[in-house]
Amino acid sequence: MNKLGGDVNVGATVKFFGLGVNPSQEWPFGDNCTARNNQESQGAPGWVPADGQLAMAVSSTYGAAVWSELPAGQNRPSGDIKLRIWDGNAWGSIIDITNDADADMAPSIEFDGQGNLVIVYQRSTEALPTMVNELDVFANGLELHYVVYDPINQIELAIGQMTTNSNNDFGPVIKVDSNNNLHVFWQRAIGTNIFGNEANRVSIHTSSWDSINQNWINEETVADNLKFTLGWSADSFNDDTMLVSLIVDTDDDFSTNQDRELFHIDKNNGIWDSPNQLTNNATNDDAPLSAFNSNGDPVILWRQNGEVLQKQGDLSDPSILAFTSHDPILDDGIGLEFGDGLVLKSNLGLAAFWPNSTKIELTSTIEQNNWTHLGQIDPISGAQSMHNAKLVGTNAVVAYSVRTFENNNTSLSDFVTPMIQSINLISDEIFINGFESN
Ligand SMILES: [Ca+2]
Ligand SMILES: [Ca+2]
Numbered sequence: 549m550n551k552l553g554g555d556v557n558v559g560a561t562v563k564f565f566g567l568g569v570n571p572s573q574e575w576p577f578g579d580n581c582t583a584r585n586n587q588e589s590q591g592a593p594g595w596v597p598a599d600g601q602l603a604m605a606v607s608s609t610y611g612a613a614v615w616s617e618l619p620a621g622q623n624r625p626s627g628d629i630k631l632r633i634w635d636g637n638a639w640g641s642i643i644d645i646t647n648d649a650d651a652d653m654a655p656s657i658e659f660d661g662q663g664n665l666v667i668v669y670q671r672s673t674e675a676l677p678t679m680v681n682e683l684d685v686f687a688n689g690l691e692l693h694y695v696v697y698d699p700i701n702q703i704e705l706a707i708g709q710m711t712t713n714s715n716n717d718f719g720p721v722i723k724v725d726s727n728n729n730l731h732v733f734w735q736r737a738i739g740t741n742i743f744g745n746e747a748n749r750v751s752i753h754t755s756s757w758d759s760i761n762q763n764w765i766n767e768e769t770v771a772d773n774l775k776f777t778l779g780w781s782a783d784s785f786n787d788d789t790m791l792v793s794l795i796v797d798t799d800d801d802f803s804t805n806q807d808r809e810l811f812h813i814d815k816n817n818g819i820w821d822s823p824n825q826l827t828n829n830a831t832n833d834d835a836p837l838s839a840f841n842s843n844g845d846p847v848i849l850w851r852q853n854g855e856v857l858q859k860q861g862d863l864s865d866p867s868i869l870a871f872t873s874h875d876p877i878l879d880d881g882i883g884l885e886f887g888d889g890l891v892l893k894s895n896l897g898l899a900a901f902w903p904n905s906t907k908i909e910l911t912s913t914i915e916q917n918n919w920t921h922l923g924q925i926d927p928i929s930g931a932q933s934m935h936n937a938k939l940v941g942t943n944a945v946v947a948y949s950v951r952t953f954e955n956n957n958t959s960l961s962d963f964v965t966p967m968i969q970s971i972n973l974i975s976d977e978i979f980i981n982g983f984e985s986n
């Protein structure tokens with residue numbers, strides 16, 4: 549990431565500003581937050597710009613895609629939030645969630661317990677920065693906002709603002725707990741010091757969704773006083789039991805990676821513990837995925853030297869190897885993209901989905917105690933990104949997107965296409981049922 553003109557190659561999973569797996573962006577607010585206006589230039593099916601920020605949600609019958617894009621005639625880092633709903637058969641028309649000259653970006657989306665869509669995004673009403681020295685004021689103007697949308701009747705039910713302060717609130721991620729309640733996690737920084745340093749610490753926060761009264765309640769600080777944080781992954785089992793796994797570059801030198809270490813922050817019995825360090829070695833630790841199994845035991849999967857390690861249950865137990873690349877001849881191990889995956893919990897076991905260049909990989913403990921590579925989702929040639937998954941019976945309804953090759957496979961298209969597929973997890977090989985969109 550080029551931060552304030554300094555060239556910092558982070559090389560770790562960073563969710564800040566929704567930048568996703570590869571944070572080596574040229575502009576901390578713009579490049580992946582907003583893109584050129586794609587609807588004008590592409591038309592359908594180019595309805596999501598390739599460098600827009602896409603998030604997706606699925607339920608047993610509905611799906612949704614929400615993204616940011618640069619409005620026509622405006623300059624970065626301006627942005628607007630767009631929504632499109634999948635009714636099980638077809639995508640509906642594009643809905644404007646925002647439509648103004650202020651910067652709206654980094655949306656996250658989920659279905660709540662009432663079946664409504666909840667979208668959280670970051671918005672700054674400060675003047676759009678055109679100079680580096682204007683970035684901090686703009687960043688400190690970022691607040692989290694939310695919208696509630698009824699996908700059946702196609703109406704906006706509520707709109708509101710979640711944070712009000714003079715710091716940078718960014719990177720919201722909504723997680724669904726085992727009671728079908730929503731919790732959002734996000735980070736707060738001073739200006740553009742998004743990783744945190746000695747003088748400018750960062751913090752992680754969470755808030756829970758009241759689906760009846762349609763507002764956010766019980767804002768809590770997960771951890772504060774953090775520094776050198778490269779990224780984190782959160783999950784919630786219920787209101788009282790949550791987990792954040794965190795990667796810290798302990799020497800604050802992003803050009804070295806062996807000193808990157810895994811920490812976890814637990815909420816047990818309603819109380820957040822302080823961060824606990826889980827690794828301390830001379831090996832690169834990164835790309836953590838936080839989850840809970842169906843018993844409510846915490847699960848962390850993370851990458852170490854191209855392999856995925858696991859901690860489950862008592863996180864102070866020694867880590868064990870979960871799985872390696874299923875095809876080590878063709879690749880050099882599991883890549884950094886692992887951190888853009890997710891772990892789906894069920895009474896059947898755990899299933900991990902993650903993007904691997906042109907495929908979505910699926911490895912699971914379904915019907916077995918050991919992680920087994922179940923297969924790949926690879927319906928269309930092109931780069932694929934993982935966005936969400938829900939268990940419906942013994943099927944995983946998976947939301948991902950595809951950026952196809954074009955020009956005789958010499959380049960990737962300027963837009964991505966959201967996809968929703970239902971995959972039977974109890975099968976010798978991945979079997980794709982209906983519910984497919986393209
Ligand atoms: Ca806007
Ligand atoms: Ca703020």
Ligand SMILES: [Ca+2]
Nearest residue numbers: 797801804805
């Ligand atoms: Ca380092």
Ligand SMILES: [Ca+2]
Nearest residue numbers: 806808831833
């Ligand atoms: Ca390490």
